[in-house]
Amino acid sequence: MKGFNTEQDHPAAESGNVYDVSDPTKNVDDDGREKRTGTWLTAISTTTFFYILCGCLGYAAFGNKAPGDFLTDFGFYEPFWLIDFANACIAFHLIGAYQVFAQPIFQFVEKRCNRNWPDNKFITSEYSVNVPFLGKFNISLFRLVWRTAYVVITTVVAMIFPFFNAILGLIGAASFWPLTVYFPVEMHIAQTKVKKYSPRWIGLKMLCWVCLIVSLLAAAGSIAGLISSVKTYKPFRTIHE
Template sequence: MKTATTVGISASTLFYMLCGLLGYAAFGNDAPGNYLTGFGFYDPFWLVDIANLCIAIHLLGAYQVIMQPVFGFIENWSRRKWPERRFINKEYAIGYFRINLFRLTWRSTYVILATLVAMMFPFFNAFLALIGSTTFWPLTVYFPIEMYIVQAKIRRNSFRWIWLRALSLVCLLVSCLAAAASIRGLVGSVQTSKLFLSVS
């Protein structure tokens, strides 16, 4: 798990940093939100379609991983609240699969509603950036560092303790700057947007 997490986060960080840094270096504030079609070029169409398919596959997997705690929380809460309801608690075996009608209905409804919201608001990328910037530091940096310090019994004010705290502080500053930029993008987008009309 440690190796998989290290490889996954390193690859994602490298990819996103390259897109962000090279995009800003090349285009400055005019860098589009969508590098595939943001410049008005759609040819060769098959290449753009393949790239969009790869993005969709990547986001489907990432979305499932990110949403599992939310799904689990709602499902556990519902089981405790209505323990006698068959719709919520009964699981049906179909071959190797176990299907729960509540889980199927709830998760499908959530994904459909999230998709509709994403289609309605053309500034959904800025909204996701705001969510990402506010959750990056506590979930990806602060809590893991604090857990590591406690688990490894790192002595307070030691060299490693100071550098881990410095890393956490730098990441907090990056998160705050990203949140400020996302809010600025949201404010600008809200003023000029129309429902179901993409601006990227």
């Protein structure tokens, strides 16, 4: 079952990178039409290679006892400077990623609050603060309190539920097939008017069914992992998966 969960981690993590990489590498010709360059293929191939390499080598080395995080679990301990440097890089990456993915939530809540309580000075007021060498910044006490509370709550929730990989696998299994495979494929078929029962149509449908089976197996593995983790669950304690 853990193998099924591991199997889902690759497509779930990879699916977001497809859009992250493809959007910045767009190129436009003289007629204003979008065209793709070799950069897109190189970026996706490189990312896919490292994901598969990490998963396959880790599973080959540790089998079903492969840790969820090779840097913080029992994957290896030396050289210490390399592990510390890798963890610093991960922290640097996640700090930026957290900011990016949290912005839509911040904007949604703040716009709704401003719309519902336009006369509330705590929500609408901003104060100008002069920071040496950086100039003036407008600070809202509501944004400061709300965003800080959001970060604290999400951090506490993450600490309470430490079996991260099983939860991530279940979320990935639930979202991978419909959002990354089924809807894009169906939109492509409708937009390009792919003829029904043609080789291309059959190939796309087979892709959908194969990915659906992968997602179902991954969901089963994630649920089994959650059940196993709950048996030894202790709040604010790290569980080595």
